[in-house]
Amino acid sequence: MTELWNWRIERVRPVEVYPALAEALGRVVMPLAVADPARLPTYAVICDVWEAPGEFGTIVDCYGVPEQLSEQTCIAALARLLGRNCLLRDDTLDAGRHLLVAPDGTIRPVHFELTETDDGEVLRGQRLCTEADPGCRGWSRCHRSRWTPDSVRPAPAAA
Template sequence: MTELWNWRIDQVRPVEVYPALAEAIGRVVMPLAVADPARLPTYAVICDVWQAPGEFATIVDCYGVPDGLPELPSVAALARLLDRNCLLRDDTLDDTRHLLVAPDGSIRPVHFDVRETDDGEVLSERRLCTEADSRCRGWSRCHRSRWTPDSVNPALAAA
């Protein structure tokens, strides 16, 4: 069984993502546009990277990620190599809530305003997930997550 990863990166050109991702995960990374399933190297990861509007506009989809390759340390390594913040979905199923992975390896929950467009989801108005925000207190979905409001965790310990 293989996994699918979906991340967003802050202000980076797609062409910079492929070599950094290959280094971060220690695997061959093949762009989706040129990947030939009959000629894929063993343990290759197929990756699609494109630009969208809004914040964190570089979108990365990784297909065929081998089981056992940990996502959080991989995205933390990518953030460090690119020196850019990365985003991934959290575990609440709240489309406004994401995990922000900083180049220093820290992970914290954040929220965005999300708007659907013909070009996909547009994120804007980033804000921390914090008890100071009434939308994150009490019985909110934020407290059902392993990433509680105001938490900051190291990526390697979170895996």
């Protein structure tokens, strides 16, 4: 069984993302636009990278990721290699809540205002998920996450 990962990166050109992805994943990375399923190298991962409006406007989709790879380890490696903050979805059903992965390998929950446009979701107004924010206190979805408000953790190390 393989996985699909969807990440966002602070503005960076897609051409810079592909080689960093290959290094972070430890796999051959094939851009979706040129990937021929009949000619894929063994252990290749197909990725699509494009730019959208808003904060964290570089979007990355990785298809067919082997399940033995750790998503948090790989995105932490990508953040370090690019020197940029990255986002991945958290474990709540809150569409505006993400996990911010910093180049130093720390992971923390954050919120964004989310707007649907013809170009997809636009994220704006980043704020930390913290007990100081009324929307993150008490019985909020934030407390049902393993990433509770104010949590900051190191990304898992590569094996």
